[in-house]
Amino acid sequence: MSLHSHRQAIHDSLRLISAALSASSLYSIEHQQVRSLVPKIRENLANLLSRQAEFTFLIIKEDLLFDGKPLERTPHTERIARLFYARNVGFIRFHQGLDSREVELLLRVAVGLEEAAIFNTDTPHIDYGEIDTPEDLEGRRPIFCFEELTDEELQSISTFYDTIGDKDNFDIRDVSSIIAGFVSAFQQEANPLLALVPLREEDEYTFTHSINVAILNIAQANSLGFGEQLLHDVGIAGMLHDSGKIFIDKEILRKPGGLSDEEWRQMQQHPSRGAQYLMGQEGIPLLAIITAFEHHMRYDKKGYPQVSFDWQVNLCTQMTMISDTFDALRTRRTYKEPWDFAKISGRMLELVGKQLNPHLTLNFLKMMSELGEKIIESGISLSAEVPPRSEAELARRHVCE
Ligand SMILES: [Fe+2]
Numbered sequence: 001m002s003l004h005s006h007r008q009a010i011h012d013s014l015r016l017i018s019a020a021l022s023a024s025s026l027y028s029i030e031h032q033q034v035r036s037l038v039p040k041i042r043e044n045l046a047n048l049l050s051r052q053a054e055f056t057f058l059i060i061k062e063d064l065l066f067d068g069k070p071l072e073r074t075p076h077t078e079r080i081a082r083l084f085y086a087r088n089v090g091f092i093r094f095h096q097g098l099d100s101r102e103v104e105l106l107l108r109v110a111v112g113l114e115e116a117a118i119f120n121t122d123t124p125h126i127d128y129g130e131i132d133t134p135e136d137l138e139g140r141r142p143i144f145c146f147e148e149l150t151d152e153e154l155q156s157i158s159t160f161y162d163t164i165g166d167k168d169n170f171d172i173r174d175v176s177s178i179i180a181g182f183v184s185a186f187q188q189e190a191n192p193l194l195a196l197v198p199l200r201e202e203d204e205y206t207f208t209h210s211i212n213v214a215i216l217n218i219a220q221a222n223s224l225g226f227g228e229q230l231l232h233d234v235g236i237a238g239m240l241h242d243s244g245k246i247f248i249d250k251e252i253l254r255k256p257g258g259l260s261d262e263e264w265r266q267m268q269q270h271p272s273r274g275a276q277y278l279m280g281q282e283g284i285p286l287l288a289i290i291t292a293f294e295h296h297m298r299y300d301k302k303g304y305p306q307v308s309f310d311w312q313v314n315l316c317t318q319m320t321m322i323s324d325t326f327d328a329l330r331t332r333r334t335y336k337e338p339w340d341f342a343k344i345s346g347r348m349l350e351l352v353g354k355q356l357n358p359h360l361t362l363n364f365l366k367m368m369s370e371l372g373e374k375i376i377e378s379g380i381s382l383s384a385e386v387p388p389r390s391e392a393e394l395a396r397r398h399v400c401e
């Protein structure tokens, strides 16, 4: 058999298996159409086994590999890969001597009528292995709450935000794996509010704020039905939106009173400095760069940096403005009591159409009130305990104030 006809023979077998599987889902596995395909499948596989004692199909999500070599993706390979992947089957190995009863069991496993473990007991000529999840999920450990972040993870974020001298050594992979952990938790229907970081020491504000904005961004994107890659990028954009602050004098960032005009001018540079910095780093999603640049522009474009009125502010930026505003209001430093959710949402509604996108804000508040109810039931307060600060001190901290 030439290499070409060998490939063809593999695809023929897969086409027949796929036909049997779609007939099983249309009719039933007992249907004549399926039954008539079983001996043909056996014959084709036996043919392949006539030139080698065994061969293996490896399953990677929607792709199939034959003895380690990727097969061209067709609707048939995709269907088979998808079905076995859903049964947690990582590979299937066929041995010489395969009979029709075993082929039938193979089909029954694919459609979920039998557990894959049956390959261990009932099919001497088929064996299998499960999907190797630990490797597959490396860096994707679900992070359900802030306390679950490891010391190294915390260190990697706080180093980024706190150590100006380390600006050049930023590694996106650290941030990326933390975000992947949050995304993973969301996909398991965790309540994202549990992951919000309680406000801690004053100088850690940017650090905790960044994680919170990332989580709130992922929550919004999740509620809008974004796919996994976008959830991830929107989370990264939230985490890095204020990265330009590493270029602003710490004294200005920490200044207890209001800012002078010159200090305020410097502060206003953080979006463009951040975008410039992120552009020079490897592996940063484009969305994160745009978001860093735009996140103080406001919905009515009256923020900064100033742009022409027809500038289209990115959707991810508009979501980030909402997360940013919510977190800033939640951790508002005043002599007064911390704001509760009703007061925060009231304030956000006042900002609709001016600072915030109306549709996205309504979606956000709806999502938060639903999640918030569950949180309140569990006895956790939505507002944060914050160190006192005067109204004057607040004046120029955030445009949302
Ligand atoms: Fe900012």
Ligand SMILES: [Fe+2]
Pocket: 209, 241, 242, 324
């Ligand atoms: Fe911010």
